[in-house]
Amino acid sequence: MSKLYLVPTPIGNLADITLRAIEVLKSVNLILAEDTRTSSFLLKHYGIATPLKSHHKFNEHKTVELIAERISQGESVALITDAGTPGISDPGFLLVRTCVEKGLEVECLPGATALIPALVMSGFPCDRFVFEGFLPQKKGRSKRLEALREEERSIILYESPYRIVKLLEQMLAVFGPQRRVSISRELTKLHEETFRGTLQQAIEHFNAKPPKGEFVVVVEAKNSSAESEED
Numbered sequence: 001m002s003k004l005y006l007v008p009t010p011i012g013n014l015a016d017i018t019l020r021a022i023e024v025l026k027s028v029n030l031i032l033a034e035d036t037r038t039s040s041f042l043l044k045h046y047g048i049a050t051p052l053k054s055h056h057k058f059n060e061h062k063t064v065e066l067i068a069e070r071i072s073q074g075e076s077v078a079l080i081t082d083a084g085t086p087g088i089s090d091p092g093f094l095l096v097r098t099c100v101e102k103g104l105e106v107e108c109l110p111g112a113t114a115l116i117p118a119l120v121m122s123g124f125p126c127d128r129f130v131f132e133g134f135l136p137q138k139k140g141r142s143k144r145l146e147a148l149r150e151e152e153r154s155i156i157l158y159e160s161p162y163r164i165v166k167l168l169e170q171m172l173a174v175f176g177p178q179r180r181v182s183i184s185r186e187l188t189k190l191h192e193e194t195f196r197g198t199l200q201q202a203i204e205h206f207n208a209k210p211p212k213g214e215f216v217v218v219v220e221a222k223n224s225s226a227e228s229e230e231d
Contacts, residue, residue, distance in 0.1 A: 002071050004099045005078040006092060008085040008111025012188035014045055016112050022046050024109065029075040032067065034091055038082045055079065057091050064098040071104050085113045089133040089158055114187050115156045118216035121194055122154070122182030125221070129154040135167070145174045148219075155219040161185075161211040165203060171219065172199040180220040186213040 005024050010016040025031060025048045032055035033039035039052065055063060071077055079086045079095060085108070086092035099106050119126055130153045135141050148155055159167050164183075171179070177200035184194045191213070195205055 001076065001105070002074045003076050003105040003107055004067075004071055004095065005076065006086045006096070006106070006108040007078045007080050008109060008113065009039070009042060009080050009083060010188065011083040011112045011114050012186065012192075014042065016188055017042075017046070018109065018111055021109055021111060022048065025050060025078055025080070027076070028078045030070070030077045032077060032079045032095075034081040039080055050078075055091060055095070060091050060094050064095045067095060068098045068102050068104060071099065072102065083112070083114075085111060088113055088115070112188075114158070114184075114214070114216050117187055118182070118184040118194075119154060119156055119218055121184060122218040123196065124154045124180075124182065124218055124224075126154070128152075129156060131156045134158045137163075141170070142174075145170060149174050150222055152221050152223055154221050157217040157219070159215045159217055161213060161215065164211045164215050164217075165206050167217065168199055168203045168206065172203065175199060175219070180224065182218040184216045184218075185211070187216065189213070 005028060007021050007024055025043065028050060031039070031043070031050050031052050033052055034056045036052050036054050043050070043052065067077060079092055081090035081092070084090065087096060096106055115131055119129055130151060132144070132148070132155060135144055135157060157167070178198050180196070180198055181202050182194060182196045183202060186192045195202060197205070
């Protein structure tokens, strides 16, 4: 059946892919990948020989109509990213919106994403949370942090190793040094690590130990148990 499939791929450990995901990737007419070099390694590992085409934030505006046209003509297409679920801080939204607007079928398979394991391991409440992804690098960053200061749900952010200390310093200035965080890096990989402590302790930790890998930062909500005790 002609359809757009959104297929999650492992965030690190290649074993974290579902049997159904492999089946879909083998059966579709075309696979769209954020980085064909990265995805080729995964596809080769599982013996998937489906044609591969590049689809990323720099070309998606130009290609979504062509892809939607191929699906409308009877082809099935799978979208994957370098790691995790397409559309979550990765390309995917524009293509999904285009297919939905044209009445084409869209299906998202369940699978890997970094934010849920990091949240569950944080020790903070998981029943209510807000996912912010990557904050704006410049314009609007301070304003966004100010708004999050009053958030009463656990907060999840993504950050690169090059900006993680700066992010923590900015949060300390807005949230205060005693707000607690849980910071996970290299999830599912050999050097997976989770640091838990206050913002002040986190800054000291990553200044002493140069950060490596991609980071998921979980921030405890306002009115947390720790803040209540401090009051």
